Amino acid sequence: MKPSTTPISAQDSTVAPAFDQVGLHYDRLTGMSPGYAGQLLSSARLLTGALSRRPGPGEEPLQVADLGCGSGASTRALLTALTESGCRFRIEGVDGSAGMLEAARAKDWPESVTFSRTLAEELPDEGPRYDAILAAYLLRNVPDRDAFLRHAWQSLRPGGVLVVHDYGVAGRPLDAAAWTALSWGVIIPSAAIVTRRRPSLFTYLWRSVLEFDSDEQLQDRLTRAGFEDVGLRPVPGWQRGMVRAVWGRRP
Ligand SMILES: C[S@@+](CC[C@H](N)C(=O)[O-])C[C@H]1O[C@@H](n2cnc3c(N)ncnc32)[C@H](O)[C@@H]1O
Numbered sequence: 001m002k003p004s005t006t007p008i009s010a011q012d013s014t015v016a017p018a019f020d021q022v023g024l025h026y027d028r029l030t031g032m033s034p035g036y037a038g039q040l041l042s043s044a045r046l047l048t049g050a051l052s053r054r055p056g057p058g059e060e061p062l063q064v065a066d067l068g069c070g071s072g073a074s075t076r077a078l079l080t081a082l083t084e085s086g087c088r089f090r091i092e093g094v095d096g097s098a099g100m101l102e103a104a105r106a107k108d109w110p111e112s113v114t115f116s117r118t119l120a121e122e123l124p125d126e127g128p129r130y131d132a133i134l135a136a137y138l139l140r141n142v143p144d145r146d147a148f149l150r151h152a153w154q155s156l157r158p159g160g161v162l163v164v165h166d167y168g169v170a171g172r173p174l175d176a177a178a179w180t181a182l183s184w185g186v187i188i189p190s191a192a193i194v195t196r197r198r199p200s201l202f203t204y205l206w207r208s209v210l211e212f213d214s215d216e217q218l219q220d221r222l223t224r225a226g227f228e229d230v231g232l233r234p235v236p237g238w239q240r241g242m243v244r245a246v247w248g249r250r251p
Pocket residue numbers: 014015016017019040067068069070071072073074094095096097100118119120121135136137138141142143
């Protein structure tokens with residue numbers, strides 16, 4: 001089959017299947033980004049620090065979702081942070097890409113971690129059930145972001161917290177220029193070499209980050225979806241100014 005020459009876009013439909021072909025290379029690629037795992041851990045710790053429920057003996061363990069879990073890097077960060085918290089917990093990794101889930105499932109996980117294939121915007125409507133949701137590098141990829149956030153809000157228990165961890169440079173020309181230099185100088189050529197494919201997913205990554213919400217727009221989006229105590233902090237490390245964590249709580 002001839003490869004498609006249509007640029008990838010999250011405008012009208014999901015981009016999850018585009019991740020299938022990079023699933024087995026994904027860890028190698030993110031491993032080339034110093035601090036990728038550490039940055040996810042800092043956002044996972046932000047999430048555990050914001051938990052409003054600490055289950056006592058006999059109470060149900062914390063239910064935590066990792067939406068857009070990919071090959072499991074963000075799930076691993078959650079596992080570490082939740083273990084540090086001393087609480088009993090279950091983590092549900094959810095992703096729309098079979099290839100990324102295959103890479104995640106190939107790793108060693110305790111019984112408290114499970115994975116399922118679902119589009120984040122099509123999570124079953126089972127009412128408030130999560131104490132916390134992490135969405136790392138997901139929201140930018142979702143076609144209807146407002147609908148997704150409302151859906152995430154409805155899936156959280158009252159007091160539950162959402163942490164969105166993603167790139168964002170809009171409104172900061174110097175950071176946008178640094179992102180373009182990093183993308184075309186390092187990320188896109190490395191992806192072409194490692195995956196031996198046209199790096200269309202990574203040119204999409206470059207474009208989608210430039211077009212994604214500014215810090216203010218992203219916080220407004222969470223507020224519009226019904227979240228309270230909305231806040232934002234740049235993710236520490238060398239990508240400071242390019243990656244941020246945004247959080248909000250279901251009242
Ligand atoms: C950049 S990866 C991030 C993976 C992981 N969270 C991490 O931090 O390494 C984005 C993931 O989101 C998934 N994804 C994209 N759109 C999705 C959607 N609408 N629903 C579920 N997963 C989606 C992709 O399949 C991919 O695995």
